[in-house]
Amino acid sequence: MTAQAPERRPQPRFGPGARMMAGPTEKAHDFRGTIRRVLQLLQPERALLIVILVLGTASVALTVTGPKILGHATDVIFSGIIGGSLPAGITKEQAVAGLRARGQDTFADMVSSMNVVPGHGIDFTELAHVLAWVLVIYLLAAGLGIAQFRLTTIVVQRSASRLRERIEAKLSRLPLSYFDGQPRGEILSRATNDTDNIAQTLQQTMSQLITSVLTVVAVLVMMFLISPVLALIALVTVPVSVVVTATIGKRSQPQFIKQWASTGKLNGHIEEMYGGHTLVKVFGRQDEAAETFDQHNDALFNSSFRAQFISGTIQPAMMFISNINYVLVAVVGGLKVASGSISLGDVQAFIQYSRQFSQPLTQVAGMASLVQSGAASAERVFELLDAPEQSPEPAEPARPDQVRGRVAFEDVSFRYTEDRPLIENLTLTVEPGQTVAIVGPTGAGKTTLVNLIMRFYEVTGGRIMLDGVDIAQMSREELRSNIGMVLQDAWLFGGTIAENIAYGSQGATREQVEAAAAAAHVDRVAHTLPDGYDTVLDEEGATVSAGEKQLITIARAFLSEPAILILDEATSSVDTRTEVLIQRAMNSLREGRTSFVIAHRLSTIRDASLILVMENGRIVEQGTHESLLAEGGAYARLYSAQFTAAATDVD
Structure with missing residues (x-):
């Protein structure tokens, strides 16, 4: 594409798409549906996920x-301690009989269930x-766990990528109206902060969730093998844990949604203020x-604090439930050891298992906040991915046999919103090589007209023809490749001056770049x-002046x-002498090419082939500079007012 990509300036208050700003952050959100869509991001890594599951199973086992x-x-x-005391x-049978003879039945029951040799120590x-x-077992488990975590990292980072x-x-398929209606910082926040938060959530929860x-x-399984009674006691606390987690989760989820919405607004404000910091200071x-920053910051603080x-x-609630479970198991287990129905080692193992059983539940509960935060970010990203796109390209794009530059508007109508017509029934034909100047007051539709030619917006009625072909039937890339x-x-983007000049012409040689630079007086x-x-220029072009950036x-x-x-007041940032030079260069550049000059x-624009005077989306006058002045209409009034104002400024 040879056309210079226009800068998308946010219009959060006045743009035609401003009504899109009221995002769906306040309506009910589909938590389950969002989680399902996040998991779908992992589908291409099914093979690695199976390996992760196998490694996790072996490590847990x-x-x-x-x-x-x-x-x-x-x-x-x-057993060694007890055996050494006998x-x-x-x-062992004789020792048990002796204990019973002395009335120590409880001790005798315990010894009978143990593997002891009287007189032998540990x-x-x-x-x-x-x-x-x-x-050896714990070392192998750790090694498998490390391998599982490494593969999980690969899966998550690939999915995030x-x-x-x-x-x-x-973003490349979204219409211009979307960018007009969204603050730039908000879009950047969704593309960066929210995406990173999704990746972080997956990274911290996926491996841990599988393991848990x-x-x-x-x-x-091990708890039931050791003692079904103790296992049932341990399970009593599970429903309580589920109820507590679900109750708290329902209260915290809306706060996480507000947190990330506030983050987007704060980023949008910071980006806007930083981009225009000079004007902020001047005024x-x-x-x-x-x-305003304090207001957004306070809103973020409050929502983040509550979330x-x-x-x-x-976590503390789950720890409390876990401690109750531990006390119940310890008391009942001690009684069973004393009765000889279970060994001390099995009770110790069971207590460890009860901790291992409650710990994953606590971890999963602790992950709830992280999952909710990630889900809130995912919803914001999916809102972006689900935004209506520009109309699809035709299945079989048409193209002119030869692009000569004949542009025809046939009964064209356009409106940003359905209830506000802007351009109505515009008919105009521009022959190849003609220079068409478009003038009129602010808001008359001048820039909109050239945006329609570029298909940044689609016409709502009529059609625009390029050399006999409806541009709606052409691919956007093909159309824009013929427009500068x-x-x-x-x-400008971050790169060298030469790279910026060659941005729209892939494969251009250094000689061609320098020749174009000389024609536009960039060489000096x-x-x-x-x-x-x-x-090297930075993204803001701070190394050169505004006029030099324009060159x-x-x-x-x-x-x-x-x-x-298409020239939108292209010489507005250069000095008078440079403007004269550029105008001469433009005259040679426009030879044989159709030009639209705002x-x-x-x-x-005195030498323009045709001057269009627009008011309220309509062409009210058209003609040459001399003929329009002679008519004494809208153009003459504009011309007179401009030079009267210039004279007043000089006075």
Whole structure:
């Protein structure tokens, strides 16, 4: 595309799409649907997800085996202590009978259930073997866990990368009206902050969630194998945990939605104030800007505080429930050890399992705030991805046999909103090589007219023809590749001067770039800089002046050699001498090309082939400079008023 990409300036209050600003942040949100769409982002990584699940299962299985083996180590120690306290040279049965004879029935029941040898102490050899197995098991579990986390990171970052690509592609398909109706900082916040928050949420929850679910299942199985009674006691607290988590989650979710909506508004305000910081200082609006910042900042503080505080109460509540569960298990388990129905090592293992059982539940509950925050961000991103797009390209795009630059408006109508017509029944034919100047008061529809030619907006009635082909039947890329555009607001990107000039002409040689620069008088600018054409400009073009930025954009149009030129007061930022030089260069550039010139200074369009005078979206007069002055109509009044004002300024 050779046309210069116009800068999208936000119009949060007055743009034609301003009604779009009232986003859906206040309506009910589909939490489940949003989570389902987030999970769909992971579908291309199904193979890795299976591997992650296998690694997680193996790691959890090994981890869950550890307490049972450690329980055996406790039994070895406890049996050694009890055996060492019994007389040597007798059997366990004799020791139990002696204890019962002395009335120590509870102790006798416990000894009978243990693997003790009277007179023998702790078997340290067996204990060392048990502890060695535990060490190996935990090392393997840790290694598998690290591998699982690494693969999870790969899956999440790939998914986040694809999401960013979708956002970038979506932004290129959105109509100009969307950008007119959204603050630029709000769009940037959705594309960056919200996307990063989704990735962070997936990163911190996906691996942990898999591990937590597997741990709950595995631990539950081990608990029932050890003691069904204790397992049922441990399960009593699960419904309570679910109710607490769901109740708190419902209260915190709206606050997270407000938090990220406030973040977008704050970013939009900061971006707007930073982009226009010079004007803010010139007009002394620092205090007002700071006051607005404080309002947005306070709103963000309040919503963030409520969201974090409410969701933060989940963890202490779950810890309280977990402690109640621990007390119940410890009391009942102690009674069962005393009765000899379960070993001390099994009770110790069960207590560890009860902790392992409640810990994942606590972790999942603790993740609720993170998931809710990520879901709120995901909703904002999906709102962007679901925004109505510009009309699709035709299945079989048409194209003129030869682009000569004949442009015809046939009964064209356009309106930004259905109830406010702007251009009505416009009919106009511009022959190849003609220069058409468009003049009129602000809001008359001058820029809208050229936006329709570029298909930045689609006509609501009639059609625009390019060399006999309806531009609606052409691909936008094909159409815009034949149009060069220079705007009043110069747009530069971070790169060298040469790269900025060659932006619209892929494959242009250095000689062609310098020739275009010379035609637009950029060479004298480049020669004053240390690195010449290789001088690096930042995105704001702060290295060069406003007039020099305009020269660079004009050189960009020179290099593209389009069939149609659109000039929106392209020389407004240059001095009088440079303007004369550029006008001469423009005259040679316009030879054989159709040109549309939006002019505010009428002295610059005297040589135009046709001058259109627009008022309220209608062409009220058309003709040459001399003929329109002779008519004494709207153009004559504009011309007279302009030069009267100029004379008054001089006086």
